[in-house]
Amino acid sequence: MASIDLKMAWRNVWRNPRRTMLTICAIAFACLLLVFMLSWQFGSYETMINSAVKIHTGHLQIQAEGYRDKNDIRLVVDDPAAIGRRLEALPRVDTYTFRADAFSLVSSKERTYGVLVIGIDPEREARTSTLSRSLQEGRYLEAGDADEALVGKLLAKNLRIVPGDELVLLGQGRDGSVAATVVRVKGIYASGQDDYDRSTIQIPLPYFQEVYAMGGSVHEVVVLGRTLKDVPVIKEAISEGLKSEDPESGLVVLDWMELMPGLVEAIQIDLYSGFIFYFLLIVVVAFSILNTFLMAILERKKEFGVIMAMGTTPGRLVRLLLLESSAMTxxxxxxxxxxxxxVTWYYQVHGFHISGAADVLRQFGLPERIHPRLSAASILIGPAAVLIITGLTALYPALRVRRLRPVEAIAKG
Amino acid sequence: MNIVECVNVTKTYRQGKMEVRALGGVSLRIKKGGFVALAGPSGSGKTTLLNIIGGLDAADSGSVIVEGNVLDNMSQTELAQLRLRKIGFVFQSYNLIPVLSALENVEFVMLLQGVPTKERLDRARTILDDVGLEGLYDRRPAELSGGQQQRVAVARAIVSDPAIVLADEPTANLDSKTGRELLEMMGEMNEQKSVTFIFSTHDKMVMDHARRLVLIRDGLLADDQDRDP
Structure with a gap:
C-alpha cells in the first residue's frame, strides 16, 4: 500500500518539473545557508572565546570570594603555590599563571592617569596569555626583572612615553600603606582590545608583591584548559578539591562566562539576531512551499474528486498530499x-579571509581569517527547522482537501 | 431484487441568488443485473441522479438505498467505503490518474481494498486483457487513445467486482465506432459478470443498447421503458 502511495507522490512531485525544481532550490538554498551560517557563528564564537581568554582572563580563575565585584586588594589567594600543585595534577589543565592587581595613579613627566597595575609571572604569563606576543615596542619582561614595566599602547600614547622612560606608580598597599615606586618602561603592548591597552600596566609579580605589601599572596590564579569543552570539568574538579580540603578557604572558581559577561551577552545577541534572520528565511521558503501546494491542489481538484469517487477517504488523500510535500522537502x-x-568543510579547512575588517575583528579577539566549524548542532538545527516549518505549512493546503466534495471537485476541476 | 431504490428524491442547486431545481421528486427502482440508461437533454437532472445514487452528492430530501445501504445519513468516510466496495465509476472524460500506468490505474481500487499484490496484479492484467488492452499495461494515460483510456476506465470500474457501475456519458468523447465497441464490451461484462450498469446519456446509441430506458425531463421521470425480454 505504501509503495503505490510513494510512487504516486514521487511522480506527482515531478508533474511540473520547473516549479518543483524552484521549490527544491529554495529549500536547498535555505539549508545550505543555515548550515554554513550556524557553523560560521559557532566557529567564530569559539575563536572569539579562545582569543579573548588568552588576552587576559583565561578559561578559569581562582579568586577570593567577592574579589571580582569589589576588587578589594585585601581579598587574596594566600597560598597560590598550593593551588598550583593541585592544578598540576589535573590532566585537562594546559597551563596556569598567577596575577595580582591594584588600581594606582601612574605619572609620566607630562601626564597622570588612573590605571590597573598587574603583577605577572613573566614565564608563566608567556605560556598562558598572548601578552608576550603582542609587544609592539621594546622587550618582554624576564625572570629577575624588578622595577620594569610593560605598558598598553594607548596608555603609552596618552602618557607620551617610549621604552626607557620612567613612570611613577602611586597606590595603596594591601596593609593600607602607601605603595609608591618608580619603574622603567621596558615594552609597549597592543592586545587589540582598546580598553585594556588604555588602562593597564604589567610589572613582575615579586616586585608587585613587595611594593603593594602582598607577601606571597596573589589575586588571581589564571587557568587555561586544553579545550573550551574542558572548562566545566576543570571547574568542577577544582571546586570539589577546594571544598574537600578547606571548606573555609573563601576561594571561588569562576569560568570565562562569569569573568566576561559582556562577551557572553555579545554572543547571545549575535545568536538571537541570527535566529531572527534564519526564521525569516525559513518563512520565505515556507511560503514557496505553500504556493506550490496550493497551485497543485487547484490544478488537480478534478483528479482528487475522481480519487475520492473511487473510494479514497479524505484522510488518505491528505496523507498522500503530505507525502508529496515531504518528498519534495x-x-x-x-x-x-x-x-x-x-561548502562549510572547505572554509573550515581553508578559512574565510575578511579583508579590511581586521581592526573590528581584533576588538572581538578575532583573527582576520575565520574558520567556520561543522558540528552536529550546526548541521542539524537549520535543516530540522526547515523540515518542521515547511511540514506545518504543507498541512494547510493538504487539510483543505478534506473539505472537497467529490461531485464539486469533478464538476469544477 | 432491487439493487437501487430511490424514493421521492429532490435536489436543488443554488447559483448565486438563483435556485435551480435539478430533481423534483424522482422515485426509481433498478433490479440487479440491469443495463439501464438514464436519458434526457442537458440539464434534465440525469447526472445529478447518477451522482446521488453513487453517493457523490446528497439528496435534499427523499431516500436512496443501494444494495440495502441507506445513503441518506452516511458520513463522507462511510460513503467512501460504500463506493470502494460496491460502486464503480466511468466518467465522460475518462479521468484516469495521469501519473499511474494503465495497470496501476486498474490496481488502484484493489490497493484501497487491500487486495494482496499477486492477486491484484493477476486480476488487473486479466481485466485489461478482457477489455482488449493486452500489452499496454505500462502505458500512461497520455500515451493511450481516448477509446483506450475509456477501456482502462471501464476495467478500473469493474475489476473489484462492484455491485453497480455508474457511467456518466461514457461515449460522449468517443467516435461512434469506438463508442459502439465500448458499449458492446460493457454489455458482455453485464451478461458475464451480472454487474449492474447505469448510464446517464443523451447518446442514441447508448439508449439503443440499454435494456431499460428511463427518460428524465426537468428533474422528473418522464418515461420508463423496460426492454428486457
Whole structure:
C-alpha cells in the first residue's frame, strides 16, 4: 500500500518539473545557508572565546570570594603555590599563571592617569596569555626583572612615553600603606582590545608583591584548559578539591562566562539576531512551499474528486498530499544540507579571509581569517527547522482537501 | 431484487441568488443485473441522479438505498467505503490518474481494498486483457487513445467486482465506432459478470443498447421503458 502511495507522490512531485525544481532550490538554498551560517557563528564564537581568554582572563580563575565585584586588594589567594600543585595534577589543565592587581595613579613627566597595575609571572604569563606576543615596542619582561614595566599602547600614547622612560606608580598597599615606586618602561603592548591597552600596566609579580605589601599572596590564579569543552570539568574538579580540603578557604572558581559577561551577552545577541534572520528565511521558503501546494491542489481538484469517487477517504488523500510535500522537502533538505556541509568543510579547512575588517575583528579577539566549524548542532538545527516549518505549512493546503466534495471537485476541476 | 431504490428524491442547486431545481421528486427502482440508461437533454437532472445514487452528492430530501445501504445519513468516510466496495465509476472524460500506468490505474481500487499484490496484479492484467488492452499495461494515460483510456476506465470500474457501475456519458468523447465497441464490451461484462450498469446519456446509441430506458425531463421521470425480454 505504501509503495503505490510513494510512487504516486514521487511522480506527482515531478508533474511540473520547473516549479518543483524552484521549490527544491529554495529549500536547498535555505539549508545550505543555515548550515554554513550556524557553523560560521559557532566557529567564530569559539575563536572569539579562545582569543579573548588568552588576552587576559583565561578559561578559569581562582579568586577570593567577592574579589571580582569589589576588587578589594585585601581579598587574596594566600597560598597560590598550593593551588598550583593541585592544578598540576589535573590532566585537562594546559597551563596556569598567577596575577595580582591594584588600581594606582601612574605619572609620566607630562601626564597622570588612573590605571590597573598587574603583577605577572613573566614565564608563566608567556605560556598562558598572548601578552608576550603582542609587544609592539621594546622587550618582554624576564625572570629577575624588578622595577620594569610593560605598558598598553594607548596608555603609552596618552602618557607620551617610549621604552626607557620612567613612570611613577602611586597606590595603596594591601596593609593600607602607601605603595609608591618608580619603574622603567621596558615594552609597549597592543592586545587589540582598546580598553585594556588604555588602562593597564604589567610589572613582575615579586616586585608587585613587595611594593603593594602582598607577601606571597596573589589575586588571581589564571587557568587555561586544553579545550573550551574542558572548562566545566576543570571547574568542577577544582571546586570539589577546594571544598574537600578547606571548606573555609573563601576561594571561588569562576569560568570565562562569569569573568566576561559582556562577551557572553555579545554572543547571545549575535545568536538571537541570527535566529531572527534564519526564521525569516525559513518563512520565505515556507511560503514557496505553500504556493506550490496550493497551485497543485487547484490544478488537480478534478483528479482528487475522481480519487475520492473511487473510494479514497479524505484522510488518505491528505496523507498522500503530505507525502508529496515531504518528498519534495526531503530532497531539498538533503541536497542543501550536503552542499552546506561541503561548502562549510572547505572554509573550515581553508578559512574565510575578511579583508579590511581586521581592526573590528581584533576588538572581538578575532583573527582576520575565520574558520567556520561543522558540528552536529550546526548541521542539524537549520535543516530540522526547515523540515518542521515547511511540514506545518504543507498541512494547510493538504487539510483543505478534506473539505472537497467529490461531485464539486469533478464538476469544477 | 432491487439493487437501487430511490424514493421521492429532490435536489436543488443554488447559483448565486438563483435556485435551480435539478430533481423534483424522482422515485426509481433498478433490479440487479440491469443495463439501464438514464436519458434526457442537458440539464434534465440525469447526472445529478447518477451522482446521488453513487453517493457523490446528497439528496435534499427523499431516500436512496443501494444494495440495502441507506445513503441518506452516511458520513463522507462511510460513503467512501460504500463506493470502494460496491460502486464503480466511468466518467465522460475518462479521468484516469495521469501519473499511474494503465495497470496501476486498474490496481488502484484493489490497493484501497487491500487486495494482496499477486492477486491484484493477476486480476488487473486479466481485466485489461478482457477489455482488449493486452500489452499496454505500462502505458500512461497520455500515451493511450481516448477509446483506450475509456477501456482502462471501464476495467478500473469493474475489476473489484462492484455491485453497480455508474457511467456518466461514457461515449460522449468517443467516435461512434469506438463508442459502439465500448458499449458492446460493457454489455458482455453485464451478461458475464451480472454487474449492474447505469448510464446517464443523451447518446442514441447508448439508449439503443440499454435494456431499460428511463427518460428524465426537468428533474422528473418522464418515461420508463423496460426492454428486457
Amino acid at each position: 526531503l530532497v531539498g533538505i538533503f541536497i542543501g544540507t550536503l552542499a552546506g556541509i561541503l
